[in-house]
Each structure stands twice: as structure tokens, then as C-alpha cells.
Amino acid sequence: MKILLNNRAEELETDSITVNEMLLMKKFSFKMRIIIINGVLVTKDKYDSTIIHAGDDVQMLYLMSGG
Numbered sequence: 001m002k003i004l005l006n007n008r009a010e011e012l013e014t015d016s017i018t019v020n021e022m023l024l025m026k027k028f029s030f031k032m033r034i035i036i037i038n039g040v041l042v043t044k045d046k047y048d049s050t051i052i053h054a055g056d057d058v059q060m061l062y063l064m065s066g067g
Helices: 019-025
Strands: 002-005 008-011 016-018 033-037 040-042 051-053 057-062
Touching: 016 019
Parallel strands: 002 057
Antiparallel strands: 002 008, 016 051, 033 040, 033 057
16 A cells, blocks of 8 residues: 655555554654644554554654753
């Protein structure tokens, strides 16, 4: 399936995938992050149940702090 991941076209070898599965597949391991699918924020407790479908626009943003 084709999705847009962080503004880049991605081809995944599946018809659908959960947010957690995508994080593992892409090796996104940083703990402080925000996931937005088609403009909707996905909370961490929904990563296992939220399905990414073909054509979805997925944004994965790292949260950083510092001074």
C-alpha cells in the first residue's frame, strides 16, 4: 500500500498496518513523539488499535526540549 509518511511517499508491503506496527517497521524508537493521521492526533493508548490505510497522510513528529 502507498501512504504519505512525513511528507514522503512510502510503499508498505501490507494492505493495512497499526501505528505500533509501523513504528516498529520503520524503527521509530524515540519515546516522545506525536502521531497524526489525516490531520487527527492519535494518542499513545490508541497505537495498537489505530489502523493506517492506503492513501493516509501520516506525520510522526519527535518532541524535543532543551535550553
